[in-house]
Amino acid sequence: MTTSITIRRPDDWHLHLRDGAMMEGVLPYTARQFARAIVMPNLAPPVVQADQAAAYRDRIEAALPRGVDFTPLMTAYLTDDTDPDDIERGFRDGIWVAAKLYPAGATTNSASGVTDVEKIDAVLARMEKIGMPLLTHGEVTSSDIDIFDREAVFIDRVAVPMLKRHPGLKFVFEHITTKDGADFVADGDARMAATITPQHLMINRNAIFAGGINPHAYCLPVAKREMHRLAVRKAATGGSGKFFLGTDSAPHTKSAKESACGCAGIFNAPHALECYAQVFEEENALDRFEAFASLDGPRFYGMAPNEETVTLEKVGQDVPEEIVSGGEVVVPFRAGQRIDWKLLD
Numbered sequence: 001m002t003t004s005i006t007i008r009r010p011d012d013w014h015l016h017l018r019d020g021a022m023m024e025g026v027l028p029y030t031a032r033q034f035a036r037a038i039v040m041p042n043l044a045p046p047v048v049q050a051d052q053a054a055a056y057r058d059r060i061e062a063a064l065p066r067g068v069d070f071t072p073l074m075t076a077y078l079t080d081d082t083d084p085d086d087i088e089r090g091f092r093d094g095i096w097v098a099a100k101l102y103p104a105g106a107t108t109n110s111a112s113g114v115t116d117v118e119k120i121d122a123v124l125a126r127m128e129k130i131g132m133p134l135l136t137h138g139e140v141t142s143s144d145i146d147i148f149d150r151e152a153v154f155i156d157r158v159a160v161p162m163l164k165r166h167p168g169l170k171f172v173f174e175h176i177t178t179k180d181g182a183d184f185v186a187d188g189d190a191r192m193a194a195t196i197t198p199q200h201l202m203i204n205r206n207a208i209f210a211g212g213i214n215p216h217a218y219c220l221p222v223a224k225r226e227m228h229r230l231a232v233r234k235a236a237t238g239g240s241g242k243f244f245l246g247t248d249s250a251p252h253t254k255s256a257k258e259s260a261c262g263c264a265g266i267f268n269a270p271h272a273l274e275c276y277a278q279v280f281e282e283e284n285a286l287d288r289f290e291a292f293a294s295l296d297g298p299r300f301y302g303m304a305p306n307e308e309t310v311t312l313e314k315v316g317q318d319v320p321e322e323i324v325s326g327g328e329v330v331v332p333f334r335a336g337q338r339i340d341w342k343l344l345d
């Protein structure tokens with residue numbers, strides 16, 4: 001039995017750090033595990049200009065605990081009015097590494113997102129030309145489409161035609177939750193990849209309703225049926241190289257979650273790497289853990305993997321019921337439950 005595993009230090013390719021006191025509170029959890037993270041731009045107001053992204057990056061760097069080595073990788077929030085020249089300039093200046101497509105209304109702080117991808121065709125053409133990846137929240141939003149089908153319908157209605165129009169566009173299908181998403185990326189060409197969260201590997205949609213309504217199991221895309229969870233686990237642990245770690249850690253205060261209209265988002269940062277390790281062990285795939293966590297993401301983004309290493313030991317630990325973060329109470333993923341692995345300091 002494996003009791004300890006050492007891998008190159010991982011990166012988180014999909015993360016919400018928020019801003020202000022919340023950011024200062026949650027950042028140390030990520031920075032202790034990951035060397036780099038793709039920081040999502042869905043602040044209120046969103047990060048649409050390069051100077052906003054640079055200022056946000058500076059606030060993150062200023063909030064880092066002393067001596068912690070962590071690099072935030074910034075992203076641009078696309079809107080119907082995004083100017084291709086602004087996107088290219090921010091990319092060439094090294095301020096942002098990718099741009100994020102939120103279909104308008106699809107998720108938290110997506111109200112200024114894109115209403116129709118054809119409206120950003122010129123931006124996508126430019127990104128294709130300069131080799132800048134498009135990161136996508138892949139769900140349609142129309143009210144006649146069942147919430148559990150929104151990812152699958154996005155593939156047919158949006159992703160397929162868009163990728164046909166832009167055959168060289170690097171594309172990350174963020175936080176996939178379905179067999180449809182996994183198959184689409186696995187069967188696609190090499191410019192396609194996907195991130196996978198701990199929660200979509202560990203819970204199915206029953207978790208949202210187990211014994212009552214569980215707001216802390218609610219995120220978007222919403223967890224799906226068991227057969228989808230199993231397909232996503234296969235994708236993550238199968239060694240294809242196209243699926244890599246992206247936690248989608250998305251903190252909301254306990255009161256914003258436990259409300260008549262609770263926010264979407266799961267705060268998994270405190271034990272993300274340990275949760276992934278548990279899944280890989282359960283799938284007898286610990287030999288592929290390092291590729292998923294530390295190698296395949298950098299390769300897709302054209303970056304070198306990290307040189308340092310981290311070690312996890314198989315000693316159980318209990319996840320706290322809540323975490324006080326920047327003066328706010330936040331409930332972590334797996335709160336009150338036991339997890340199998342522990343990341344050593």
Ligand SMILES: NC(=O)N[C@@H](CC(=O)O)C(=O)O
Pocket residue numbers: 016042107108137218219220221248250251264265266
């Ligand atoms: N995943 C979520 O449920 N929420 C994210 C947004 C997102 O990634 O869609 C958030 O910012 O809260």
Ligand SMILES: [Zn+2]
Pocket residue numbers: 107137174175220221
């Ligand atoms: Zn999303």
Ligand SMILES: [Zn+2]
Pocket residue numbers: 014015016040248250
């Ligand atoms: Zn997200």
